[in-house]
Amino acid sequence: MLGGIEAGGTKFVLAVGPSPDRITARHTIPTRDPATTLAEAADWLAGQGGLTALGIGSFGPVELDRTSPRWGFITATPKPGWADCDVAGYLGQALGVPVGFDTDVNAAALAEYAASGNVAGSLAYLTIGTGIGGGLVLDGKPVHGIAHPELGHIYPRRHPQDMDFAGICPSHGDCLEGLASGPAIIARWGMSLSELAADHPGHAIIADYIAQACHMLFASVAVEEVVIGGGVANTPGLVERVAARTRELDAGYLPGGTRHRVIRPRLGGDAGIIGALMLAEAAAKA
Ligand code: ZN
Numbered sequence: 001m002l003g004g005i006e007a008g009g010t011k012f013v014l015a016v017g018p019s020p021d022r023i024t025a026r027h028t029i030p031t032r033d034p035a036t037t038l039a040e041a042a043d044w045l046a047g048q049g050g051l052t053a054l055g056i057g058s059f060g061p062v063e064l065d066r067t068s069p070r071w072g073f074i075t076a077t078p079k080p081g082w083a084d085c086d087v088a089g090y091l092g093q094a095l096g097v098p099v100g101f102d103t104d105v106n107a108a109a110l111a112e113y114a115a116s117g118n119v120a121g122s123l124a125y126l127t128i129g130t131g132i133g134g135g136l137v138l139d140g141k142p143v144h145g146i147a148h149p150e151l152g153h154i155y156p157r158r159h160p161q162d163m164d165f166a167g168i169c170p171s172h173g174d175c176l177e178g179l180a181s182g183p184a185i186i187a188r189w190g191m192s193l194s195e196l197a198a199d200h201p202g203h204a205i206i207a208d209y210i211a212q213a214c215h216m217l218f219a220s221v222a223v224e225e226v227v228i229g230g231g232v233a234n235t236p237g238l239v240e241r242v243a244a245r246t247r248e249l250d251a252g253y254l255p256g257g258t259r260h261r262v263i264r265p266r267l268g269g270d271a272g273i274i275g276a277l278m279l280a281e282a283a284a285k286a
Helices: 033-050 087-095 105-113 176-180 182-189 202-219 238-250 268-285
Strands: 001-006 011-018 027-032 053-058 099-103 121-126 132-138 225-229 261-263
Touching: 001 033, 001 087, 001 105, 001 268, 011 033, 011 268, 027 121, 033 087, 053 105, 053 225, 087 099, 099 121, 099 132, 105 121, 105 132, 105 225, 105 238, 105 268, 121 202, 132 176, 132 202, 176 182, 176 202, 182 202, 202 225, 202 238, 225 238, 225 268, 238 261, 261 268
Parallel strands: 001 053, 053 099, 121 225, 225 261
Antiparallel strands: 001 011, 011 027, 121 132
């Protein structure tokens, strides 16, 4: 039996199943302080019985270097209490099973890659919600680099109708997350994107910023697909707008451009937890 945790800043989604595509039980708990939350997660998972491995897709930043003594830690997060938290170590010890660990968005990218039937030889997963993050699978493997990608913190070119807003990222101001995350939208217009009138310029402005990230992914690492999830991505028409704007930005230049796709998750909201179970499956085999 595989166990999975999608560890988010506001909730932990827990699940078990004999394989990643067969979830037999799931449970959601609010993210409180680490001691309470991790104990509650371990209790529920232990209560399911017969666990052989655990996979965790976590909010970050996280340490993914297997040779580091801090592997499996959430590292420098501003979230109170969670900095330098040994998430994988605690849960591995509490449950007595091998642990697979990656970012929440790399886990989601892995699951979407599998769900595509490997149609996409390479794929990026962007989540647009309270924050913005992105995971990458290239040639079937999640990309870590020297840490892990932080795609929410690239600087897009400012939209001409959006020159006055300073952005809300505490580190960068007008990075992608500072401009296009849910809180950035509310900071500008006092409501969510889906609440804005259909003819409000905000729709085109936000789509433009996300499209710049998609174009960057197609142009830099030549992924075939960008999958866009997260709460803001549920805004009707947004992903279609992003896809159209991405094609405009490319202007027919990129080789392979006809194969590029910007799409909603095939797995809906389950990409993260299914990806966590895939990490468990890999840990069981390691
Ligand atoms: Zn930033």
